[in-house]
Amino acid sequence: MQRVSSTCDWKYVKAAHSPTVIPWSMQQKHGAGTGAAAAAGYENQAFAQVVVGKWRAFRLRSNNLSAASSSSKPSMANTHTSYTADPTEKSQVLKSGIAEFYDQSTGLWEDIWGDHMHHGFYDPDYSSSSLSDHRSAQIRMIEEALRFARVPEDPAKRPTNILDVGCGIGGSSRYLARKYDAQCQGITLSPLQAQRAQALTAAQGLADKVSFQIADALKQPFPDGQFDLVWSMESGEHMPDKAKFVNELVRVAAPGATIIIVTWCHRNLSPSEKSLQQEEKELLKKICDAYYLPAWCSADDYVKLLQSLSLEDVKAADWSEYVSPFWPAVIRSALTWKGFVSLLRTGWKTMRGALVMPLMIQGYKKGTIKFAIISCRKSL
């Protein structure tokens, strides 16, 4: 397992966040004139109690639903159902679920967290509670991933054509395009995200470098060998067919390209295990339903897939300890007055996602859920 030294002299570039861009949800609901301000004062007991009450009601309901669904309807996580829908149909249902989830939730996320929709990378002794520090941590995550994968900094060797798979509202796309002065394409299933990504990109003066398409990561609309950096930051979790996903990443990668996957996984299985423990599976299933995730895999599964495709320099690391402050920070932001009211205004899908957050923390604590990075190089 690779350890990242907290005293290493990593450098990171703070992304320029244009102060004139108003998040669209603010425009829609609160009118112009308010910026994307960080939430303040999140130790509010009253709201915490309301949320806990709703959480208990939700758990009761979801336990009943799980019992019902295991005997009749197809489930997103495709684990314990007796009815097996055609895989293509299930996949289409999953894809539209993912698109709808992000169409509904993205505005709220951006309001509070900004344009990076991924975990921050923290030192083990992290103790700040400021949201701007979390944003720095999200930027550090990008830099640490590039460093881990040994993406060349040398201007003669740096990437010139980058692909961001599961690009969200383009935080990584813009950051990478700026950092390497490169062209970047981003793909997402969510039309709303693509529009928002494009608007932010234009507002930040990067429209000549970064473009977005609505496309499926499992069936990418690019010919072979196009990109010299293929980037998947916390999108792998949504891919129902990991083999197809990895195959596509490799197909569109140019000779010599670097492929970086940063993703939630379940823990690696020991040699004697055929699967996770039952209670681990149940925990993951609840999370799957809320976040439109198909069945989880492990980092080892990714490594095996990449090795089977004859990729070079395949590396993996468990970064769970470096992301542990993240979910508590997200929960705290949801418990602020602003976060809570905004949640109520979005919709059930987003709320369900929010209510499931304690399960993510539980999963990390139990060692069931891991935050992994896997990288490799395509041979020349």
Next chain:
Amino acid sequence: MRLLTHNMLSSNIKGVTNGFPLRIEAEKVVEKQVDFNPDFLKNMFPKLEWKALADAARSLGYGELPDAADASMLDSDDFLRRLHHALLELHLEEGALVCPETGRKFPVNKGIPNMLLHEDEV
């Protein structure tokens, strides 16, 4: 969608052997000024599918690119300016990209192509 992007998009419908280049049906084309960068153009040139670019530019109403091009033309400022305009400044805002084999249309709305496949195309 810029033509630089179009030059790297293809139809990936099941059974299609050559989904590149996509034909363009243009309903709304917008011109957006971009700073001229000759070095970028010279670096990009070898990676471009020239005929696809020239045809695409014509679909967007710009017929000033030659049908064929070679690296010696990069010495000409006039050529570079035309390349710059076609590649980076013409935007397809509304219209469709059409699979050359099946005729299936991928819509382009507000400048964003939707390349998602239907169930039977996967």
